[in-house]
Amino acid sequence: MSNKKLSLTSILSLTFFLSVQLFAQNTNPDTQSALRLEQGFIDLETPQFHLKLVKASQTVAALQPKGEKGFDFTPSEELENRAENEFYHLGDLTLRLRNENSLDWQEFSTATFRRQVNTLEVSGNILAAADITPTLGWRVPVQVHRYWELENGQLVLRYTIKNTTDERVEIGALGIPMVFNNILTGKDLDTAHAICSFYDPYIGQDAGYLQVTRLNGHGPALIVVPDANTPFEAYKPLNEDKTQRGITFEGFYEWMVHTKAFTEREWSEAEPWNPASSEILEPGESRDFSVRFLLSESIRDIEPTLIKNEKPVAVGFPGYVLPQDEIGSL
Structure with a gap:
């Protein structure tokens, strides 16, 4: 009888021990990150960049200009610390949508509660592609495919948004997070100068752009410019x-x-820099939105790089500073 009791006690103890171990494994932060970093990465090459994507989300893990060993425009050193829900990365998307019979906007974000995206087949100039609809949530009335692609040797981030309902859908807000490494926290001056960047926008609609310059003032500089149907309306x-x-x-x-x-809503009492806009998608209709990543050899070469890529540039001549005895207008 005692042997049976001992055997039963041993079995119960072993079962409890295994349950605790299994629970510990399932709650291990290394295996439970929302980005699912444990699934690995996708390494891609363009003429100008080493591009590294998180395999499960196809968001950017690193964007490194070639010829600058160790430098990354994105905060890759913080990737593991920023791998949970509600941490945004380059490649994410935010939306506010409503159908034609509603006055209320619904909010959607790829980062609020992450789900693994569905990988799509690639061909031609497409480097990586995914259906990111699952990570926007089950209520989303559109399908969103995201593409990392090459066009004329330049890196392009493109989203294709399709209305999957039988009603018209209005896109009242569309945001592309610009996540670059301006995190100086916890870094000494030398480290911050070596790996961090500042970025400045020109909110100029189709002529707008975002420049990302290294803290140490060295080149290259990154320039994000609008591509298909993607004006820089607000920052x-x-x-x-x-x-x-x-x-x-x-x-x-x-x-x-x-x-x-x-x-x-939030900006109802503010005067916007540009007139607010929205866009209507008819049932079954698709629309592309994309930005392009350019490299300038130096900060001084940003404007020539824009001109070379057929982007308008305004230059003050002889300059924006006038002597006190002259009258100028802009």
């Missing part, structure tokens, strides 16, 4: 991102293509 603080802000980190921002939904 919105990405307050939804959970990265801790402070004197050494002001936060990330997103490139806003449409802002009507914000001017009807």
Whole structure:
């Protein structure tokens, strides 16, 4: 009888031990990150960049200019610390949508509650592609495919949004998070100068661009420019991102293509830099939105690089500073 009791006790103890071990494995942060980093990465090459994507999300893990060993425009050294929900990465997307019979906007984000995206087959100039609809949530009335591709040797990030309902869908806000490494927190001066960047927008609609310059002033500089149907309408603080802000980190921002939904709510009493816009998708209709990544050899070469890529540039001549005895107008 005692042997049977001992045997039963041993079995129960072993079962409890295995259950605890299994629970510990399932709650291990290394295996439970929302980005699913444990599934690995996709390494891609373009003429100008080493591009590294998180395999499960196809968001950017690293964007390194060639010839600059060890430098990355994105905060790759913080990737493991920023692998949970509500941490945004280059390649994410935010939307506010409503159907034609509704006055209320619905919010969607690829980072709020991450789900693994569905990999799509690639061909031609497409480097990587995914159906990112699952990570936008089950209520989303559109299908979104995201493509990393090469066009004329340049890296392009493109989203194709398709209305999958039998009603018209209005896109009242569309934001592309611009996540680059401006996180100075915890770094000494030499380290920050070596790996961090500042970025500045020109919110100029189709002529707009975002320049990302290294803190040490060296080249190359990154320039993000609008591509298909993607005007730079507004530059919105990405307050939804959970990265801790402070004197050494002001936060990330997103490139806003449409802002009507914000001017009807949060920005209703503000005067926008550009008129707010929205876009209607008919049932079954698709629309592309894309930005292009350019490299300038130096900060001084940013404007010539824009001109070379057929982007308008305004230059003051002889300059924007006038002597006190002259009258000027702009």
